[in-house]
Amino acid sequence: MLRPCRLYRKLRWVYGFFIRFINLICPASLVYYPSNFNGGIIVKRSKKIIVVAHCILNANAKVGPLAMYPGVLRAVMDQFIEDGTGILQLPCPESSYLGINRWGMCREQYDHPNFRRHCRKILTPSLDQIETFVAADYEIIGVIGANGSPNCGVTKTPSGLMGGVISDINTVEAQLKNFCYLDQNGVFFSELKVMLSNRKISIKFMAIDEKNPSSLIIEK
Numbered sequence: 234m235l236r237p238c239r240l241y242r243k244l245r246w247v248y249g250f251f252i253r254f255i256n257l258i259c260p261a262s263l264v265y266y267p268s269n270f271n272g273g274i275i276v277k278r279s280k281k282i283i284v285v286a287h288c289i290l291n292a293n294a295k296v297g298p299l300a301m302y303p304g305v306l307r308a309v310m311d312q313f314i315e316d317g318t319g320i321l322q323l324p325c326p327e328s329s330y331l332g333i334n335r336w337g338m339c340r341e342q343y344d345h346p347n348f349r350r351h352c353r354k355i356l357t358p359s360l361d362q363i364e365t366f367v368a369a370d371y372e373i374i375g376v377i378g379a380n381g382s383p384n385c386g387v388t389k390t391p392s393g394l395m396g397g398v399i400s401d402i403n404t405v406e407a408q409l410k411n412f413c414y415l416d417q418n419g420v421f422f423s424e425l426k427v428m429l430s431n432r433k434i435s436i437k438f439m440a441i442d443e444k445n446p447s448s449l450i451i452e453k
């Protein structure tokens with residue numbers, strides 16, 4: 234008589250053989266026949282992940298009224314969905330700190346120790362997830378930020394320190410004259426980079442440019 238563990242192994246082999254046979258005669262029944270087929274369990278996961286700034290999947294988080302797409306930036310995301318890539322959405326540091334009715338601000342205004350602490354706090358669960366995936370040999374294809382954002386900009390971050398009251402027209406004019414874009418990470422993404430580096434994780438940084446959403450800008 235077979236012992237329970239031998240019986241289990243036997244049954245697992247028979248079940249595995251059955252699944253392989255079904256897959257052979259009807260390939261459409263299984264989209265993906267994995268090399269890590271394990272005892273009859275069909276593993277369809279791609280083991281590929283893309284990390285994205287929150288508003289790439291949810292334009293509603295942006296500073297009002299900005300948003301060149303209603304919800305998901307499909308011009309960028311469709312390719313990953315079709316490719317079977319999993320999507321890890323980062324939190325939005327601005328809407329979680331100042332809400333939906335915040336004003337648009339520049340990098341210097343967000344560059345404050347307490348805001349950076351907020352960034353690190355809300356990034357920690359995402360970093361834990363990324364670290365777990367990396368440890369399990371998943372491929373992290375990259376992180377996609379949003380150029381033009383003071384927080385999630387990768388190669389284009391708005392700058393122009395002014396402050397002051399919005400009702401003073403002179404302040405607004407001076408602010409506009411002072412405004413420029415810097416070729417550097419926004420505050421949130423600079424914290425993300427340091428936290429990844431502290432965990433010895435190296436990931437490619439990319440950015441969307443909403444004026445040309447179909448092509449991603451890769452950081453050098």
Ligand code: SF4
Nearest residue numbers: 287288295325382385
């Ligand atoms: S802070 Fe980042 S996630 Fe939030 S709206 Fe701006 S670009 Fe999007």
